[in-house]
Every structure is written in structure tokens, then in C-alpha cells.
Amino acid sequence: xxxxxxxxxxxxxxxxxxxxxxxxxxxxxxxxxxxxxxxxxxxxxxxxxxxxxxxxxxxxxxxxxxxxxxxxxxxxxxxxxxxxxxxxxxxxxxxxxxxxxxxxxxxxxxxxxxxxxxxxxxxxxxxxxxxxxxxxxxxxxxxxxxxxxxxxxxxxxxxxxxxxxxxxxxxxxxxxxxxxxxxxxxxxxxxxxxxxxxxxxxxxxxxxxxxxxxxxxxxxxxxxxxxxxxxxxxxxxxxxxxxxxxxxxxxxxxxxxxxxxxxxxxxxxxxxxxxxxxxxxxxxxxxxxxxxxxxxxxxxxxxxxxxxxxxxxxxxxxxxxxxxxxxxxxxxxxxxxxxxxxxxxxxxxxxxxxxxxxxxxxxxxxxxxxxxxxxxxxxxxxxxxxxxxxxxxxxxxxxxxxxxxxxxxxxxxxxxxxxxxxxx
RNA sequence: GUGGCCAUCGUUCAAUGGUUAGGACCGCGGUUUGUGGAGCCGCAGAUGAGGGUUCAAUUCCCUCUGGCCACCCCA
Numbered sequence: 001x002x003x004x005x006x007x008x009x010x011x012x013x014x015x016x017x018x019x020x021x022x023x024x025x026x027x028x029x030x031x032x033x034x035x036x037x038x039x040x041x042x043x044x045x046x047x048x049x050x051x052x053x054x055x056x057x058x059x060x061x062x063x064x065x066x067x068x069x070x071x072x073x074x075x076x077x078x079x080x081x082x083x084x085x086x087x088x089x090x091x092x093x094x095x096x097x098x099x100x101x102x103x104x105x106x107x108x109x110x111x112x113x114x115x116x117x118x119x120x121x122x123x124x125x126x127x128x129x130x131x132x133x134x135x136x137x138x139x140x141x142x143x144x145x146x147x148x149x150x151x152x153x154x155x156x157x158x159x160x161x162x163x164x165x166x167x168x169x170x171x172x173x174x175x176x177x178x179x180x181x182x183x184x185x186x187x188x189x190x191x192x193x194x195x196x197x198x199x200x201x202x203x204x205x206x207x208x209x210x211x212x213x214x215x216x217x218x219x220x221x222x223x224x225x226x227x228x229x230x231x232x233x234x235x236x237x238x239x240x241x242x243x244x245x246x247x248x249x250x251x252x253x254x255x256x257x258x259x260x261x262x263x264x265x266x267x268x269x270x271x272x273x274x275x276x277x278x279x280x281x282x283x284x285x286x287x288x289x290x291x292x293x294x295x296x297x298x299x300x301x302x303x304x305x306x307x308x309x310x311x312x313x314x315x316x317x318x319x320x321x322x323x324x325x326x327x328x329x330x331x332x333x334x335x336x337x338x339x340x341x342x343x344x345x346x347x348x349x350x351x352x353x354x355x356x357x358x359x360x361x362x363x364x365x366x367x368x369x370x371x372x373x374x375x376x377x378x379x380x381x382x383x384x385x386x387x388x389x390x391x392x393x394x395x396x397x398x399x400x401x402x403x404x405x406x407x408x409x410x411x412x413x414x415x416x417x418x419x420x421x422x423x424x
Numbered sequence: 425g426u427g428g429c430c431a432u433c434g435u436u437c438a439a440u441g442g443u444u445a446g447g448a449c450c451g452c453g454g455u456u457u458g459u460g461g462a463g464c465c466g467c468a469g470a471u472g473a474g475g476g477u478u479c480a481a482u483u484c485c486c487u488c489u490g491g492c493c494a495c496c497c498c499a
Contacts, residue, residue, distance in 0.1 A: 005472080008490065060497050064425065084499090113499080118425075121492070122499080129499060196496080212495070271499095282498060310499030338458060371453090373460045386459080398460075 009117065009125030019327035020315050021128070024157060025110050028130035028311070031153040032108030035145075037132060040107045042088040044114075045069060048080040054087035054297060056262050065115040067125075081114035085131040086290070086306055087297075093135050094299045103136030104304075110311070122282070122313050130285075133306030135294065140240035142305050143268045143289065144248065147241070150285060150307045151250045154272055157314060158323040162284070163273050164245065165255035167227065168238040169206070171266045171291075174231035179205050181224050189219055206259040225256045237267055264292025272309060274317055284317065285309030330379030332420040333360040336372035337387035345387050352413055353385075358420050373398075382420055385412060395419070 006012060013021055032039065048068060055061050067081040082088055089107055092098075098105045109131050119125060132149060134142045147164060154162040170178060182205045190198060197216045200207045209220050230238060245252045258269050271283035287307025294302035318324050333353055335346040346362035353360035361379075363372045369386070376384045377398060386394040393412035396403040397419065404415070 003473085005490065060425090065497080115498080117497075119491080120494090123497095124499095127499065285499060308499060313499060336459090367453095369458050370460070375460095377460050384459090389458095396459075401460075403459080 007125075009119035011124060011126075016324060016327040017315065017319070020318065020324045021311060023325055023327075024311050024314050024318075025128065025130075027157060028110050028153060028309075029108070031130075031149065031156070032132065035106070035149050037106040037108035037149075040089070040092060040109050042082070042085065042092060042109055042111060044112065045079045045081050046088055046091065048078040050087050050091055050297070051080055051083060054090065054293060055084065059261065061115060065117050067114045067116055082111065083113055083115045085109060085111040085113065085129060085308060086133065086293070089131065089133045089306070090135070090294055090297050090299075090304070094294070094297060099136065099299070099302065104134040104142055105136055106132075106134050108132045122310075122316050124312060128311040129308040130311060131306065131308045133304060135304040135306075136302055137305075138291065138303035140237050140244060142303075143237075143241050144244040146287065146305050146307060147245065147268075147270060148248050148250055150272060150287065150309055153309065154284060154314065157318065158321075159274060159284070159314070159317060161251075161275055163251045163253050163275060164270050165253045165258055165273050165283075166242070166245070166268070166270045167255050167258040168230060168234055168267050169260050169265055169269050169288075170226055170230050170234050172263075174229060174234055175226075178224070178226050178229045181229065182206065182208065185223050186216075186219060189215065204261055207261065209259055210257045220257065223256075227254070227256065234267055241268060258286075260288055264290050264296050266291040268305065270307075272307075282313075283310075284313050330381055331359040331361045332382045333358055333385060333416055334372070334376035334379060334381045334383075335360060335362045335385045335387065336369060336376065337363065338369055338389055340366040342387040342389075345391065349385060349387065349393065349409070349413070352409070353416060356413055356417050358413075358417050383416060385416060 029039065048066065051066060052062050057063065061083050066083055069079040069081065071078055088111075089109070093105060093107070111129050111131055112126060113129055114126050117123060117125060130153065132146060134146050151162055151164055169175065183201065186193070186201050186205065186208055190201060192215050193201065194213045194215065197208060197211050197213050200211065208216050209223065211217060211220065227235075227238060242252060253273075255271070258271055260269050265288050267289045269286075269288040271286040273283050285308055287305070289303070289305040291301075291303040294300070294304060315324070333350070335349045335353070337343065337346045343362070343364055343366075347364070350360040350362040363375060365372065365375075367375075373384060373396075381398060383398055384396045386396060388394060388406050390406070392406040393409055394404060394406045395412050395415050404412075407415075
């Protein structure tokens with residue numbers, strides 16, 4: 001053993017997970033392309049201050065989970081690895097003057113993110129998100145479009161029973177009154193609340209709704225629901241979304257416990273969950289409307305909405321359900337040879353096969369031909385091409401256990417191609 | 425960041441305060457020398473790291489590292 005191992009929370013993806021992960025990422029880009037969302041690739045690091053502003057300096061994500069980079073030389077600004085993608089998205093929107101494009105600006109990315117968190121299954125220090133944002137539209141249409149896009153992505157991967165757990169967190173007009181109402185509801189049992197919950201009661205009462213403490217959970221059941229206390233504008237927005245999702249055919253579950261801690265979040269908040277395995281790994285993804293963020297980062301007031309779906313969790317869910325796509329096996333053709341001197345010729349032949357669109361690899365060993373055949377079988381190859389001492393080639397069909405006569409290169413390669421492609 | 429469980433070949437299991445830590449799978453080689461996954465034979469490969477207790481530790485204790493679970497939070 002080498003003595004080195006991957007650092008905590010940072011893992012290697014081996015097959016078949018590596019292929020599955022890549023597949024889920026490819027499908028994410030494809031889903032974005034198909035919906036007319038522009039691809040954007042963002043840097044892995046940004047100014048720390050961007051995250052402190054966008055995510056909130058007191059949030060866990062910034063206060064204890066940020067991977068801060070050691071400053072070097074005369075760097076003017078402190079940098080950090082990105083813990084989420086939205087901040088960079090909005091930064092890019094502002095930096096590149098996208099407000100002069102038709103609104104909303106539709107952007108999508110697949111981002112590798114970093115959080116200095118305590119790892120668990122489905123939670124790693126480096127993870128990947130499919131991130132979609134529609135910036136510049138305040139109507140319920142952009143909510144519907146974005147929510148449906150995420151749900152369709154998950155459904156198309158095979159997670160056909162995704163549920164959208166939906167809530168509204170109101171706006172600056174209606175939320176303060178509701179928070180006060182909520183505070184009053186919990187104040188009556190304050191002495192029985194746990195210490196964390198009591199501090200939440202003072203600092204962020206909405207969080208009481210998703211507390212895990214039994215006392216708070218019990219009391220939350222009878223708590224007022226924000227969706228019953230929205231202002232007229234928020235209420236009609238929320239109603240339009242609920243109705244629209246029904247039309248679109250998305251399974252919706254009302255989820256009054258979905259809350260967001262920061263002021264710039266407004267109205268729609270949702271999570272993508274799978275029934276049956278809710279809990280431990282949390283949601284597959286989540287999204288929300290953040291009408292206050294662009295302005296917070298220095299732009300003019302601009303409404304926006306987006307979601308992030310955790311690719312790692314998606315792959316985990318697919319794996320647990322046996323829905324991972326069969327990953328590509330070995331090459332269709334293995335080029336073997338009788339004599340060690342033929343190794344270069346074997347490789348040249350494999351190259352030619354690939355150029356002809358047939359996956360192939362050469363057996364580069366000096367093993368006996370029997371061992372080479374055995375290796376080809378184990379690799380799942382369809383056929384073997386044997387390089388004869390005279391340089392001619394013999395095609396052997398491994399499925400039929402039949403073998404042709406030695407022939408010239410072009411003819412054998414063409415035959416191999418027919419064999420492989422004919423099989424489909 | 426808090427609490428808890430865990431750690432033996434690449435994988436999966438076994439064993440013990442005391443000779444060379446055992447099996448299976450995988451890998452490699454052989455099976456008489458140019459044709460297939462079996463069988464048979466053989467080879468390689470581990471006590472995560474560092475301390476401590478002890479005549480003796482893989483086994484008991486501590487620290488570290490890593491994994492998992494719950495919390496926190498989130499994807």
C-alpha cells in the first residue's frame with residue numbers, strides 16, 4: 001500500500017460508477033440544451049466575499065464549510081472554492097452584462113462544488129450539481145418552466161416517481177407578519193424546546209418548521225402555514241404554480257416545512273424527493289426563487305429562479321434501485337497474435353478498426369494464443385482477430401466459436417465491422 | 425462542529441495475548457509448447473498509521489487517519 005489515501009470526503013469514482021456519473025452529467029447538459037438553456041462553465045473558485053454576500057456570512061456553508069484558498073503573494077482578494085453555483089451564475093450575469101439580453105436569461109451548468117462538511121453517504125466534500133437558473137423574469141411561468149425542467153430530467157433518468165415538494169416563503173410584504181405569527185405559536189412552549197430550537201425561535205423562527213426535535217416536530221404540525229398567510233400577490237403566484245404543475249403533469253406535494261433562511265429568497269421554494277427514501281440523504285435537489293440576490297450582488301433589482309440537483313445523489317438513487325445504465329464493456333474486437341513480434345501490427349490493426357468505427361484493443365502480451373482468447377472472452381469481446389505469422393488476419397467469432405480463413409487486412413476489417421455492427 | 429459504531433490481502437469472510445494470520449473470489453503462471461469462461465496444480469497479496477500496557481499485540485488502551493449513522497446543514 002502506498003500510504004497515501006484520498007483525503008476525507010474526496011473520493012475516486014471507479015466503474016461502473018464513473019460511467020454512470022458521466023452519463024447523468026451528459027443527460028443534464030442534454031436536458032439543458034433541449035430546453036434552450038445556454039451552457040455556462042464557471043470557475044471553480046471565486047472571491048470569498050462573493051459567497052459571503054450571496055450565501056450569507058453566518059450560514060454554515062460560509063462560516064464553517066468554505067474551502068478557503070491560502071492567499072499567495074500579492075493577491076488582492078481572498079479566494080475560496082465554490083460551495084454552490086448560483087453565486088457564480090449571478091456574478092457572471094452581471095459581469096457580462098446579460099441584462100441587455102432578452103429576459104429571462106436561461107443558464108445551465110454542471111458544477112463540481114466543495115464544502116468542508118462531515119462526510120456521509122450521499123454527502124461528500126466534493127460533489128457535482130446540475131444547476132439551472134432563469135434570471136430576469138418574475139412571472140409564475142419561469143417557476144413552472146424551471147421546476148418542470150428539473151423534474152423531467154430526473155424522470156428521464158428513470159426516477160419516474162419524483163415528487164416536487166412545494167412551498168412558498170412569501171415576500172418582504174407578507175413574511176414578517178407570518179414570522180411573528182409563528183413566533184407566537186412556538187413561544188407558548190418555549191420552555192420545553194431544546195436549546196437549538198430556542199435559539200432558532202429568536203433568530204430564525206422559520207427553521208423551527210424543519211426541526212428534528214420531537215417537541216418542535218409535534219408543535220409544528222399545528223403551526224400556522226405560510227401558504228395560508230401570503231399577501232395577495234404571493235398567493236396568486238403560488239396558486240398559478242400549483243395549478244400549472246398539475247397541468248404539466250408533475251407530482252406535487254405541499255410541504256410547509258420547506259423554508260429558506262435568507263432574506264433574498266422569495267416565494268417559490270421546492271425540493272425534488274423520492275417517496276420511500278426521504279430522510280437520510282435528504283433531497284435529490286432543491287430550488288427556489290431569489291428575487292433579491294441580483295441586487296444584493298450589485299445589480300439592479302432583477303427577479304430570478306433556479307434549482308440545483310445533486311448528481312451524486314441521483315446516481316446513488318439509481319444504483320439503489322438497480323437503474324444504472326449498463327456501462328460500456330470492453331472493446332468489441334480484440335486483436336491477438338501468435339508471435340510477440342506481431343504486437344506492433346496488432347496495435348496498428350486495432351487502430352484501423354477504431355478508424356472504421358469499431359471499438360478494438362490489441363492484446364499486447366506475449367502470452368500464448370489460448371490465454372489471449374481467454375482474455376478477450378472475459379472482456380466481453382464479440383470477436384478476435386488473430387495476426388498470423390505471415391501478416392494476414394483471421395477473424396474468429398467468439399459467440400459462434402467459428403473461425404474464417406486467413407485473409408488480407410482490408411477484407412478482415414470489413415468483415416469484423418459487419419459482424420459487430422450487424423449485431424447492433 | 426457534536427455524539428455514536430467501525431477498520432484483516434484488490435474484494436468478501438475467518439482466526440488468535442504466543443510458531444510461517446487461514447479460506448473463497450479476482451489477478452498472474454502452468455496444465456507438455458497455434459485457439460475460449462470449467463477442472464487440476466502453483467505464485468503473488470492484508471492486520472490503516474503512530475504511541476502505550478505486556479516477556480509477547482493483529483487481539484487490550486490512547487491518539488491520528490478513513491468509512492458509516494444521527495445531529496447540524498444541505499445536494
